[in-house]
Amino acid sequence: MxxxxxxxxxxxxGFIAGPNHDGFDYLFKWYNRGDVETPTGNPKMTFRTSAASAEHLRKLTERLGALVVGRTLYNITNGWGGRHPLDTPTVVLTHERPADRPEDDENFVFVSTGIEDAVAKAKELAGGKEVGLNGGTIARQALDAGLLDEVHVDLVPVLLGSGIPFFGQIAGAPVEFEGPISLVEGDGVTHIAYRVVR
Amino acid sequence: MxxxxxxxxxxxxGFIAGPNHDGFDYLFKWYNRGDVETPTGNPKMTFRTSAASAEHLRKLTERLGALVVGRTLYNITNGWGGRHPLDTPTVVLTHERPADRPEDDENFVFVSTGIEDAVAKAKELAGGKEVGLNGGTIARQALDAGLLDEVHVDLVPVLLGSGIPFFGQIAGAPVEFEGPISLVEGDGVTHIAYRVVR
Incomplete structure (x- = not known):
């Protein structure tokens, strides 16, 4: 499973974006502050990180079988130019299918019937591998619905002051996780993973 | 210096306390979830942590020469029963000296003329050792005033949902730190330190 x-x-x-969907110059700096290259699903985009972060990304890519993202992120990134950079089939949870996407394909599947169905669809696509969810609304909905097994944080030493929290207003706060179950020190980033207690 | x-x-x-100065049952659990004892300045209080966290606490205690805390914390803890548990002279930044403390002593010094004076007084008391500041308002004021050299976070895997942020509304967000300059994995806690860029 x-x-x-x-x-x-x-x-x-605690923010995954600044107050106006900004702050990414700071947050994503670690993807480009080393000399070990990690290719992505997008030929125009290559990560250049520390060796430790590259190894972390390699393992993540190997584990992931499908993603679930929100429509806002899909729109902001313009559908990542056609394929998610993690080179993985991606379920988009949305109220309405985009007009230029009349049918699902091997890159994007659109689900409008809620987080349970989006995660179930992603599990179908993942072929037994891991289903990865975006932070923000998607993560909060999955946590509230008891669908989430692990939380992986790439912690960056910047204070944004305000913005979009990783989980936002979860229903059952306080919520405790177990761990860290893994801890990797990068350059300007710390990769930390926790297990959700259910 | x-x-x-x-x-x-x-x-x-990102919170150092819950919305009603609560949440400490969750936040401070790591101080009592191992079997390595660390005595404190208060004979009634002994920390029992993992070996890694005990070593981390030992180094912290050795480094610290004085503390600066806010009046709210001093009041909540009832002046820690007479002496801060880190067994260190403590400067309390306050608008008004408590009535039961007509004079400063070797445990507590009261400063009402702002964060610069509080930190300067603590440096006098520290004898060349480190001055430690509480998170919250004190940390924010010191960061805004350019007085801060390092940020040490004991990161605990709980979501409080709301509460008192470590820094709150800093003047110059976004603010970047360097590092981690140290990273220690405890049990249910990760000790991470960053350097402030000035």
Missing amino acids: SKVTTGATMSLD | SKVTTGATMSLD
């Missing part, structure tokens, strides 16, 4: 995880780069004060 | 640091236990979503 596929494990369900959520992962995001997070500021030290 | 004394280094000035701030340190606090912080939830994964």
Whole structure:
């Protein structure tokens, strides 16, 4: 059975984006501050990180079988130019299918019937591998619905002051996780994973 | 010259206390979830942590020469029963000296003329050792005033959902730190330190 995880780069004060969907110059700096190259599903995009972060990304890519993202992120990134950079089939949870996407394909599948169905669809696509969820609304919905197994944080030492929290207003706070179940020191980033207690 | 640091236990979503000065059952669990004892300045209080966290606490205690805390914390803890548990002279930044403390002594010194004076007084008391500042308002004021050298976070995997942030509304966000300059894996806690860029 596929494990369900959520992962995001997070500021030290708990935000995965700034107040106006900004702050990525700071948050994503670690993807380009080393000399070990990691190719992505997008030929125009290559990560250049520390060796430790490259190894972390390699393992993540190997584990992941499918993703679930929100429509906002899909729109902001323009559908990542056609394929998610993690080179993985991606389920988009949305109220309405985009007009230019009349049918699902091997890159994107659109689900409008809620987080349970989106995660179930992603598990089908993942072929037993891990299902990765975006931070923010998607992660919060999955946590509240008891669908989440692990939380993976790429912790970056910047204070954004305000913005979009990794989980936002979860229903059952306080919520405790177990771990860290893994801890990797990168350059300007710390990769930390926790297990959700259910 | 004394280094000035701030340190606090912080939830994964960035809070050092819950919305009603609560949440400490979750935040401070790591101080009592191992079998290695660390005595404190208060004979009634002994920390029982993992070996890694005990070593981390031992080094912290050795480094610290004085503390600066806010009046709210001093009041909540009832002046820690007479002496701060880190067994260190403590400067309390306050608008008004407590009525039951007509004079400063070797345990507590009261400063009402702002963060610069509080930190300067603590440096006098620290004898060249480190000055440690509480998180919250004190940390924010010191960061805004350019007085801070390092940030030490004891990161705990709990989501509080809301509460008192480590830094709150800093003047110059986004603010980047360097590092981690140290990373220690405890049990249910990760000790991470960053350097402030000035």
